[in-house]
Amino acid sequence: MNLVLQNIGRRFGRNWIVRHLDLEVGEGExxxxxxxxxCGKSTTLRLIAGLDQPNEGSITIAGEDVTTVSPVDRRIGMVFQSYALFPHLTVFANLALGLQVRGIAASDRKQRVASVLALMQLEDLAERHPAELSGGQRQRVALARALLRDPLVYLLDEPMSNLDAQLREDLRPQLRHLILQGSQPVIYVTHDQHEAMAMAHRIAVMRDGKIEQIGTPQELYHNPLSLFVASFIGRPQINLLPAESGIIRAIRPEHLQLSSEGIACRLVYREWLGTSQLLILESDRGPLRMLCASEITIPETIKLNWSPEKEHQFDASSGGRC
Incomplete structure (x- = not known):
């Protein structure tokens, strides 16, 4: 079971929102x-769901071309940024409604809803209304509803963006376990790189309607193929040194080292991050960011260097890796 997009393009008027997009998501990935x-993330999701139609290309789910198939017949399990729960219905009724609309018998509806409530640890909340639930509980109800569709593909659109930071951190491993225990491909749309790196097997970094690079979180971080990917992936952001002979040199903050020789810097600002500290530095090469252990005492003026193998180089004109 897989999802394949071939040469997908979508335009509004003369403007292409997504163009020449090729993508394959494997079973259980x-x-x-x-x-x-x-950049085209949500447009791509809408095209897969059938909520929008491509101007070119094809979409295949589990070997079947669904490019022109209506959304209701694609067997898509969608989880949105907004929970989209009916406020006047209980949790049980919210989950049972979709099954009822599809003509599932009452006895089967009850059994299937009870099963997914147990899976999502929502049994004690079955008779509550959405207003009586926390944000994390509502998100689990929304996910439970998607599971009940018995989908061929899961599409998750910023599913945790409405939750506070602590709740996102608590819910992330639960959500990843639940969506990856089946064989369905999963598309997870987010603007949060930390969330993408925590949730996904692979990440497709998009820019101006095209995929800039696709790979594992480790590949994107350690081997960015463009200046855009190097700058977009990683927090604190990668350091960029002024172009010399048409080459931009880039170095991650954690790879900078104190040295007796190197770039002379002045400490401007410091952030304590627990086990590490982030230093904002000023130099004749421009501002630099450095990560080091929190117990190290940093004077006002220092010199920095780095190992050559940790440096990334990019063409100043094209932005491509040298």
Whole structure:
């Protein structure tokens, strides 16, 4: 069971929102679409769901071409940024409604809802209304509803963006376990790189409607193929040194080292991060960011260097890796 997009393109008027997009998500794989606002992530999701139609290309789910198939017949399990729960219905009724609309017998509905409630640890909340639930509980109800569709593909659109940071951290491993225990491909749309790296097997970094690079979180971090990916992936952001002979040199903050020789820097600002500290430095090469252990005492003026193998180089004109 897989999901395949071939040469997908979608335009509004003369403007292409997504163009020449090729993508394959395998059985049981979670792939994150990551990128800045307006890069085409949500448009791609809408095309897969059938909520929008491509101007070119094809979409195949489990070997069947569904490019022109209506959304209701694609067997898509969608979880949105907004929970989209009916406020006047209990949790049980919210989950049973979709089964009822599809003509599932009452006895089967009850059994299937009870099963997914147990799976999502929502049994004690079955008779509550959405207003009586926490954000994390509502999100689990929304996911339970998607599970009840018995989908061929899961599409998750910023599913945790409405939750506070602590709740996102608590819910992330539960959500990853639940969506990856089946054989369905999963598309996870987010603008949060930390979430993408925690949730996905692979990440497709999008820019201006195209995929800039696709790979595992480790590949994107350690071997970015473009200046855009190197700058977009990683927090604190990678350091960029001014172009010399048409080459931009880039170095991760954690790879900078104190040295007796190197770039002379002045400490401007410090952030304590627990086991590490982030130093904002000023140099004749421009501002630099450095990560080091929190117990190290840093004077006002220092010199920095790094191992050559840790450096990334990019063409100043094209932004491509040298």
């Amino acid at each position: 979670c792939l994150a679409l990551l990128g800045p606002s307006g």
